[in-house]
Amino acid sequence: MVVVLGLAGSVQAARLPDWRCTHPDALFVDGIDGGPAAIGLPSGGNGGAYPGPVQRSVAVPGIGTRSYRLYLPAAYTPRHAAPLIVALHGAAGPGQAAAAAAAVALDWGPVAEAAQAIVLAPVAGGSQGGWIPPDVDGSGPSDYDVIAAAITDAAGAYNVDRLRIHGWGYSAGGAVMHDLNLTPLNTHYQAFAGYAVVASARALCPDYIGPYCEPAAAPARMPVAIRIGLSDALLPYARADRTALVAAGWTEGADLAYAEVAGGHTYDAAGLVAAWSFLCPFRRDP
Secondary structure: OOOOOOOOOOOOEEEOOOHHHHOOOOOOOOOOOOOOOOOOOEOOOOOOOOOEEEEEEEEEOOOEEEEEEEEEOOOOOOOOOEEEEEEEOOOOOOOOHHHHHHHHHHHOHHHHHHHOOEEEEEOOOOOOOOOOOOOOOOOOOOHHHHHHHHHHHHHHHOOEEEEEEEEEEEOHHHHHHHHHHHOHHHHHHOOOOEEEEEOOOHHHOOOOOOOOOOHHHOOOOOOEEEEEEOOOOOHHHHHHHHHHHHHOOOOEOOOEEEEEEOOOOOOOHHHHHHHHHHHOOEEEOO
């Protein structure tokens, strides 16, 4: 198994000061010593290419070499640790996973520029362009190992704030995000400060032995945002997810955001902005 950045375990999320999202390049609000210091855990990486779209490869035990996509904003500098957005594409179709990952990374580009964040888009390994989950007992190897290895590789190549690794997933990618954060068997993959899903639902999660994708059984209550189209066939399931999260202790307006929007099984730029607006204030509690 691949451990993500040494952050496994029941670590909860905390909130950053409000200014941290309105001043993403600030170490202090009012200059050198006029405000509270930014809290972070820099990875210290300084060897990756930037800015713009980047492709990297990583060797994953039991799987081999796999590529993934990145987007580095123009303002990125190794001198400052940047938040990392791990963006998972939906089921892409045979031979289309790499293109789907590249498209997701570029779609997140405008948000990355404004937020001075790095976007990481892994490539699913399934023959039909979908994600390969662990075995029913949580063992691997699987695409979850690829996601973990890509995060570790990116943190070695770029200066990533280890406390601000955020997840986002579309459709099947959203189910993976639910699985990574809610399934106890997957605790060794978790590094996220919060995650957002669009056009997705826990009903798409893979089956395991024991509880899986159940908010009540989650090893940590990480902030989650759900966005679903009113004409999406998954709407009833997304509504059920909202109910299950609230019943398990999540609070709307705090660590849960839920939105039903016009449209079907898709995502758009406004939804990416909304996802980042929700995720930005959260960090892992060191």
